[in-house]
Amino acid sequence: MAQRFDAIVLGMGPGGEVVSGKLIKAGKKVAVVEKELIGGECAYWACIPSKTLLRSPEAREESRRAFGTSTPTLDLEGLFKYRTP
Numbered sequence: 638m639a640q641r642f643d644a645i646v647l648g649m650g651p652g653g654e655v656v657s658g659k660l661i662k663a664g665k666k667v668a669v670v671e672k673e674l675i676g677g678e679c680a681y682w683a684c685i686p687s688k689t690l691l692r693s694p695e696a697r698e699e700s701r702r703a704f705g706t707s708t709p710t711l712d713l714e715g716l717f718k719y720r721t722p
């Protein structure tokens with residue numbers, strides 16, 4: 638049976654998530670089309686994985702500048718596994 642929609646959002650990266658959320662809040666019936674993963678580039682390949690890799694070296698460097706702390710070792714293998722489960 639055919640369905641009718643007010644809008645079709647192509648791509649569910651951050652842009653698509655925002656626009657579809659706004660349309661749904663406005664009471665519209667929305668269809669979304671995503672060819673890979675909902676969340677898009679930011680969640681899976683860009684913002685979050687890159688910040689995951691940057692945070693541990695940053696925290697290690699900060700500890701070197703704080704009196705009375707020992708410098709933690711960096712488990713690079715574990716870090717890459719954590720980034721890409």
Ligand SMILES: Cc1cc2nc3c(=O)[nH]c(=O)nc-3n(C[C@H](O)[C@H](O)[C@H](O)COP(=O)(O)OP(=O)(O)OC[C@H]3O[C@@H](n4cnc5c(N)ncnc54)[C@H](O)[C@@H]3O)c2cc1C
Nearest residue numbers: 648649650651652653670671672673677678679683684687
């Ligand atoms: C290394 C890196 C780090 C970044 N860090 C940050 C950060 O810290 N902060 C920040 O704000 N931004 C960051 N960005 C930028 C951020 O990732 C992008 O601005 C954001 O993902 C763009 O969102 P978008 O929805 O426009 O596109 P995308 O995230 O690319 O989403 C588009 C979606 O459309 C889908 N799609 C494409 N064509 C079709 C089709 N024909 N049919 C169905 N689906 C389709 C794709 O599969 C994808 O899921 C970073 C980018 C990179 C590369």
